[in-house]
Amino acid sequence: xxxxxxxxxxxxxxxxxxxxxxxxxxxxxVSLIQRGQFREAVELIRNDMPFPAICGRxxxxxxxxxxxxxxxDQAVAIRALKRIVADIEREQGRVKPKPIPKxxxxxxxxxxxxPAGLAAAYELAKLGYPVTVFERMxxxxxxxxxxxPDFRLEKFVVANEIAYIKxxxxxxxxxIEFGNDKTLESLRNxxxxxxxxxxxxxxxxxxxxxxxxxxxxxxxLEFLRAVSLGQHVDVGERVAVIGGGNSAIDSARTAKRLGxxxxxxxxxxxxxxxxxxxxxxxxxxxxEIKFHFLVAPKRIIGETGKLKAIECLRxxxxxxDASGRRRPxxxxxxxxxxxxxxxxxxxxxxxxKSCIPAELLDEKTRRALIPVDQITMETRIPGVFAGGDIVxxxxxxxxxxxxxxxxxVSIHRYLTGQDxxxxxxxxxxxxxxxxxxxxxxxxxxxxxxxxxxxxxxxEAARFLEETKRKxxxxxxxxxxxxxCSECLAETDFCEEDKAVVxxxxxxxxxxxxxxxxxGAIKKNEEGVAQVNEDLCKGCGICAAHCPERAITMRRFTDxxxxxxxxxxxxxxxxx
Amino acid sequence: MSxxxxxxxxxxxxxxxxxETQLGINQKHRIPFDVNTVRVMCIGRIDPVVILETxxxxxxxxxxxxxxxxxxxxxxxxLYAERAVKLLKKLLALTGLEPERLELRWSSPIEEVKFIQIxxxxxVQIQKFGVSPLxxxxxxxxxxxxxxxxxxxxxxxxxxxxxxxxKELTENMNVYGEKISQEEFNALIDEIVKVEFIxxxxxxxxxxxxxxxxxLAVIIxxxxxxxxxxxVDMRRKGMIALDHVEETTPLxxxxxx
Numbered sequence: 001x002x003x004x005x006x007x008x009x010x011x012x013x014x015x016x017x018x019x020x021x022x023x024x025x026x027x028x029x030v031s032l033i034q035r036g037q038f039r040e041a042v043e044l045i046r047n048d049m050p051f052p053a054i055c056g057r058x059x060x061x062x063x064x065x066x067x068x069x070x071x072x073d074q075a076v077a078i079r080a081l082k083r084i085v086a087d088i089e090r091e092q093g094r095v096k097p098k099p100i101p102k103x104x105x106x107x108x109x110x111x112x113x114x115p116a117g118l119a120a121a122y123e124l125a126k127l128g129y130p131v132t133v134f135e136r137m138x139x140x141x142x143x144x145x146x147x148x149p150d151f152r153l154e155k156f157v158v159a160n161e162i163a164y165i166k167x168x169x170x171x172x173x174x175x176i177e178f179g180n181d182k183t184l185e186s187l188r189n190x191x192x193x194x195x196x197x198x199x200x201x202x203x204x205x206x207x208x209x210x211x212x213x214x215x216x217x218x219x220x221l222e223f224l225r226a227v228s229l230g231q232h233v234d235v236g237e238r239v240a241v242i243g244g245g246n247s248a249i250d251s252a253r254t255a256k257r258l259g260x261x262x263x264x265x266x267x268x269x270x271x272x273x274x275x276x277x278x279x280x281x282x283x284x285x286x287x288e289i290k291f292h293f294l295v296a297p298k299r300i301i302g303e304t305g306k307l308k309a310i311e312c313l314r315x316x317x318x319x320x321d322a323s324g325r326r327r328p329x330x331x332x333x334x335x336x337x338x339x340x341x342x343x344x345x346x347x348x349x350x351x352x353k354s355c356i357p358a359e360l361l362d363e364k365t366r367r368a369l370i371p372v373d374q375i376t377m378e379t380r381i382p383g384v385f386a387g388g389d390i391v392x393x394x395x396x397x398x399x400x401x402x403x404x405x406x407x408x409v410s411i412h413r414y415l416t417g418q419d420x421x422x423x424x425x426x427x428x429x430x431x432x433x434x435x436x437x438x439x440x441x442x443x444x445x446x447x448x449x450x451x452x453x454x455x456x457x458x459e460a461a462r463f464l465e466e467t468k469r470k471x472x473x474x475x476x477x478x479x480x481x482x483x484c485s486e487c488l489a490e491t492d493f494c495e496e497d498k499a500v501v502x503x504x505x506x507x508x509x510x511x512x513x514x515x516x517x518x519g520a521i522k523k524n525e526e527g528v529a530q531v532n533e534d535l536c537k538g539c540g541i542c543a544a545h546c547p548e549r550a551i552t553m554r555r556f557t558d559x560x561x562x563x564x565x566x567x568x569x570x571x572x573x574x575x
Numbered sequence: 576m577s578x579x580x581x582x583x584x585x586x587x588x589x590x591x592x593x594x595e596t597q598l599g600i601n602q603k604h605r606i607p608f609d610v611n612t613v614r615v616m617c618i619g620r621i622d623p624v625v626i627l628e629t630x631x632x633x634x635x636x637x638x639x640x641x642x643x644x645x646x647x648x649x650x651x652x653x654l655y656a657e658r659a660v661k662l663l664k665k666l667l668a669l670t671g672l673e674p675e676r677l678e679l680r681w682s683s684p685i686e687e688v689k690f691i692q693i694x695x696x697x698x699v700q701i702q703k704f705g706v707s708p709l710x711x712x713x714x715x716x717x718x719x720x721x722x723x724x725x726x727x728x729x730x731x732x733x734x735x736x737x738x739x740x741x742k743e744l745t746e747n748m749n750v751y752g753e754k755i756s757q758e759e760f761n762a763l764i765d766e767i768v769k770v771e772f773i774x775x776x777x778x779x780x781x782x783x784x785x786x787x788x789x790x791l792a793v794i795i796x797x798x799x800x801x802x803x804x805x806x807v808d809m810r811r812k813g814m815i816a817l818d819h820v821e822e823t824t825p826l827x828x829x830x831x832x
Binding site for chain 1 (some may be wrong): 584586590613615616647648651684685733735738765
């Protein structure tokens with residue numbers, strides 16, 4: 001079922017779901033939270049992707065950016081809700097899922113147990129394929145496990161999500177390096193019919209300034225990985241982090257936690273151009289991390305092989321460049337120095353070229369990324385697919401999950417001999433909320449949170465009851481702007497109830513069009529009401545108001561409601 | 576109500592529904608045993624006719640629970656329910672049943688305590704009125720006739736159009752650019768409710784056997800002149816026809832509409 005959602009069959013979806021690269025059914029789980037069905041909500045998220053708790057913590061939540069509610073007050077705190085339901089499930093004990101039976105014989109190999117690889121493995125395992133994931137590091141999880149520090153994403157959370165993937169029958173083999181232990185050739189010889197390469201970008205980008213090889217310069221990924229592995233890292237007293245992305249903020253906050261007295265972040269543009277998430281920047285500011293904007297390192301000065309200072313140039317902003325941000329231009333003779341013990345360059349990640357088979361690479365591209373078909377994720381070798389950071393360059397978890405899901409669909413089609421591309425167009429977005437004026441007129445009960453909504457529920461585990469209540473309250477802010485049947489809540493109850501017009505009885509009085517909250521009923525040229533079933537949500541207000549009683553609901557007719565009421569009455573007599 | 580317990584039907588919105596599992600978080604909150612819940616997609620779904628029919632079949636009380644305004648999953652479904660209940664109370668007052676046997680209350684799924692409180696309060700309220708005249712072994716015929724008349728009145732085209740358009744008429748303007756104030760509108764509805772109720776009653780009575788104006792005036796306790804005026808209107812609308820003339824007294828018979 002989930003796999004059909006991810007194929008992006010042309011169907012209408014609410015904006016939040018369209019915005020999510022993995023097309024998670026946001027409206028669905030939010031409306032399940034509304035009625036307190038937290039476990040069902042987690043299950044619904046797992047239908048679409050296997051990382052509810054991880055994404056609930058570190059996703060950059062494009063769904064919230066797309067949320068229609070923003071026009072009224074503020075977006076629904078979708079990410080916080082996801083975190084809460086996942087946390088509640090973990091706290092109360094997750095029910096171990098039954099392994100999905102292997103109904104297919106074609107073996108699939110996945111290189112890299114990061115978000116892309118695991119998502120693809122998860123989707124394929126659900127389809128019944130025997131999937132093996134090969135991972136170089138001692139534990140699965142990729143960047144989620146090794147490069148996001150503990151204070152943002154706890155290791156046990158990652159371990160729990162990966163345990164779920166293992167439980168449904170995905171085999172994960174760690175300590176196996178692609179390129180050394182396994183190659184495309186050897187995998188093919190072992191009988192793997194399809195390969196998904198999701199090895200990510202594992203090297204830190206070098207600054208290429210003099211003195212970068214000095215002792216005391218430790219690059220971001222090496223730094224975060226060493227900390228994650230529990231190795232001793234001496235951060236000294238004064239640390240300079242170069243860069244403005246999330247990993248720069250992460251390493252600065254990590255360094256602070258490791259005992260550095262003074263941590264500064266040097267960024268060559270201004271705060272507006274920083275790619276890091278705004279609330280991460282705020283958190284760093286709260287932790288007294290200093291920001292120096294419009295400075296770029298020129299050289300790193302050492303004394304007897306030890307780091308002493310970093311020399312920087314001041315910058316000014318020029319014309320916007322290819323990324324849409326204003327290009328920093330160095331100001332001549334503006335050299336100045338910061339005295340530091342450690343420098344952590346965090347200016348980006350690059351793939352490890354030695355791992356990638358040469359035949360997958362495009363000779364022309366400067367960066368060692370694997371060129372793939374944008375929709376099918378297929379590389380130039382049939383049966384070999386690639387996705388995640390190794391294709392897009394460093395991106396986010398949810399984008400990697402989306403790529404993994406797409407690749408899983410492609411692999412399934414490839415192995416069953418279907419056309420890889422057919423029917424995988426873009427999804428269409430829909431929402432009934434167009435009439436903002438009438439919604440604005442209502443004085444809403446909910447007050448906009450003082451803090452950003454993304455920070456609404458910090459102490460999730462401790463105040464469980466209070467949290468649940470808050471979560472339900474927050475979920476209630478969802479306008480449910482997608483079409484009916486999107487919420488999946490209580491499908492047994494509503495089963496996509498739709499209004500039906502008896503055209504012979506309709507007098508064309510237009511009452512139904514007036515009362516319909518979602519604008520699903522319009523009169524046609526003959527003056528007969530017509531129901532647009534894409535929009536109808538089955539509330540039945542039209543049926544209650546039709547003067548000719550020409551409208552009935554498909555399922556909850558007046559007779560049905562009455563019979564329920566009467567059975568209820570008779571129950572008394574039976575006793 | 577042989578067991579001494581009131582029979583209460585509670586229609587509630589799907590989106591405020593607190594079921595036993597949800598209430599189970601707190602064992603002390605329980606839905607009172609006397610209340611029988613019927614869940615609907617939106618409380619605005621409840622047709623006035625359905626409520627009157629529930630009374631007709633012997634319910635002692637009907638409680639509607641919807642989402643607290645301004646929230647409604649369907650924007651304004653709860654407000655439509657509010658208008659319907661306003662109308663129904665007017666009709667119930669005419670039938671001889673206490674209008675307080677029908678109530679509309681607001682709740683939300685996160686207010687279990689309040690939700691249970693509403694139900695308990697309503698049970699107490701209904702116990703005060705006692706058993707409904709329609710729930711006895713032999714239902715009170717007068718009240719039954721009144722309820723049937725009210726049911727037909729609630730199904731009437733004119734009344735339903737007006738309730739459906741209430742918001743449009745009172746908040747915006749009609750096609751002639753006139754704005755009707757809420758007071759004017761309420762007066763209009765009051766008038767139509769009364770007229771429609773009487774006419775439906777006459778219609779029901781004359782359906783059983785042909786009756787004269789005088790006889791009708793006695794049964795519905797009204798001046799014969801007023802009854803005649805209604806009969807003239809009803810004849811024009813095709814609701815009633817002259818059956819035969821006994822001596823000099825014309826007798827009228829209902830026509831099936």
